[in-house]
Amino acid sequence: MLGFGFSAEQEAFRAGLRRFSLDELLPHYSEGDSGVYPRDRIIRVIELIGEVDDADFSFVSAGIVAEEVARGDFNCVLPSLGPFTFREFISQASPELKERWLPGLQSGKQMIGLGLTEPDAGSDMGSIRTRAEKRGDHYVLNGEKNSVSFLNADVFYVFARTDPSRTDWRGLSAFLIPRETPGLSFHAYDDMGCRAVPRGQLFLDDVRVAASELVGSPGGAFPMIREFFDLNRAFIALKCLGAAQQTLDETIEHVKGRKQFGSPLSSFQGVAFPIAEAATLIEAARWLAYKVLWLKDQGQPCDTEGAMSKWWIPKICTEIIHECLLLHGHYGYTRELPIEQRLRDVIGWQIGDGPAQIQKLILARKLLGREFSP
Ligand SMILES: Cc1cc2nc3c(=O)[nH]c(=O)nc-3n(C[C@H](O)[C@H](O)[C@H](O)COP(=O)(O)OP(=O)(O)OC[C@H]3O[C@@H](n4cnc5c(N)ncnc54)[C@H](O)[C@@H]3O)c2cc1C
Numbered sequence: 001m002l003g004f005g006f007s008a009e010q011e012a013f014r015a016g017l018r019r020f021s022l023d024e025l026l027p028h029y030s031e032g033d034s035g036v037y038p039r040d041r042i043i044r045v046i047e048l049i050g051e052v053d054d055a056d057f058s059f060v061s062a063g064i065v066a067e068e069v070a071r072g073d074f075n076c077v078l079p080s081l082g083p084f085t086f087r088e089f090i091s092q093a094s095p096e097l098k099e100r101w102l103p104g105l106q107s108g109k110q111m112i113g114l115g116l117t118e119p120d121a122g123s124d125m126g127s128i129r130t131r132a133e134k135r136g137d138h139y140v141l142n143g144e145k146n147s148v149s150f151l152n153a154d155v156f157y158v159f160a161r162t163d164p165s166r167t168d169w170r171g172l173s174a175f176l177i178p179r180e181t182p183g184l185s186f187h188a189y190d191d192m193g194c195r196a197v198p199r200g201q202l203f204l205d206d207v208r209v210a211a212s213e214l215v216g217s218p219g220g221a222f223p224m225i226r227e228f229f230d231l232n233r234a235f236i237a238l239k240c241l242g243a244a245q246q247t248l249d250e251t252i253e254h255v256k257g258r259k260q261f262g263s264p265l266s267s268f269q270g271v272a273f274p275i276a277e278a279a280t281l282i283e284a285a286r287w288l289a290y291k292v293l294w295l296k297d298q299g300q301p302c303d304t305e306g307a308m309s310k311w312w313i314p315k316i317c318t319e320i321i322h323e324c325l326l327l328h329g330h331y332g333y334t335r336e337l338p339i340e341q342r343l344r345d346v347i348g349w350q351i352g353d354g355p356a357q358i359q360k361l362i363l364a365r366k367l368l369g370r371e372f373s374p
Pocket residue numbers: 113114115116117121122123124146147148149150194199348349351352353354355356357358361374
């Protein structure tokens with residue numbers, strides 16, 4: 001049976017989160033632009049989530065968190081999803097590692113950074129060169145990770161090559177490395193957006209980690225993270241949609257209130273039609289993103305819908321926010337309104353977690369099979 005809707009509990013959850021997001025997050029959103037990580041507010045969001053009955057802890061409910069939190073503060077979203085996602089993120093970690101890290105991560109008190117990208121391994125993750133060499137009951141890691149979000153994290157989930165005889169994704173293993181481990185050093189980028197979340201380089205210089213800090217099986221890291229990406233793509237899409245929807249709501253208020261040529265801006269087709277188009281795109285996109293989460297909740301594969309969501313939704317959200325900025329006239333161009341910050345923040349997620357072309361490669365391979373060889 002097909003049903004487009006949320007349960008009464010989920011609607012109440014959404015309403016509570018929206019109130020909190022608009023009252024408590026939005027007034028502080030611009031603080032993140034000066035590089036202030038909103039840890040206390042993330043913890044508060046997670047406390048609110050904790051007040052909801054456990055029975056509602058589905059990925060669809062997590063999607064509601066992504067959308068609603070993004071209305072107030074785009075940069076609070078991924079850590080706020082901790083109660084839903086971190087268990088999945090490190091699903092193959094040993095019980096000891098989970099016991100060590102999950103309580104801090106799921107409460108928002110700690111954060112984790114993902115170290116995949118390298119100077120010569122961006123879209124082509126199979127080219128990772130960071131080396132993890134087994135020495136007795138330890139591994140010694142050397143290499144450089146680029147573009148690590150949450151460079152302020154307490155622990156890093158680092159992907160490294162344990163089998164040097166392989167030069168593709170097969171010889172990769174993953175490790176959980178605490179921030180204070182000797183041999184780690186950091187350099188933050190000066191990003192155009194998402195400035196509340198430091199992103200940058202992580203250098204590994206003879207970093208010794210116990211073999212027990214390896215996650216999953218040696219050489220088995222790539223399929224593990226690929227599965228998580230399928231899910232995470234929906235959350236990225238929904239956080240972009242939350243930012244776009246909030247901007248559209250603000251724009252509707254603005255054009256109804258501002259008069260030019262003796263009439264509200266909303267009475268002009270040139271203003272009303274982009275709003276109608278944006279609302280249509282957001283509606284269609286939301287159901288695609290929620291389908292990913294619904295499939296995951298049913299234990300079904302969601303890679304196709306995840307890739308569709310990731311290439312399309314951050315792109316249309318960027319376009320919608322841009323259009324809304326223009327509909328605000330010169331006010332939209334100031335930093336007094338949150339629109340320009342949202343635009344800068346959302347653009348980053350057209351790239352992060354795989355740009356559009358890579359999602360289309362995934363889809364083309366699925367749709368065309370062997371016929372497709374880029
Ligand atoms: C906001 C943000 C957060 C991020 N967070 C993290 C993180 O936490 N951890 C992490 O490890 N990485 C992170 N990244 C890095 C991100 O995953 C990479 O930027 C991404 O995978 C692309 O790699 P690249 O930037 O090296 O681009 P490249 O691989 O150099 O690609 C450049 C361009 O070429 C295109 N391209 C590449 N290959 C092909 C092809 N075969 N066919 C067609 N087009 C192609 C790409 O789509 C892209 O448009 C983040 C990036 C951003 C912007």
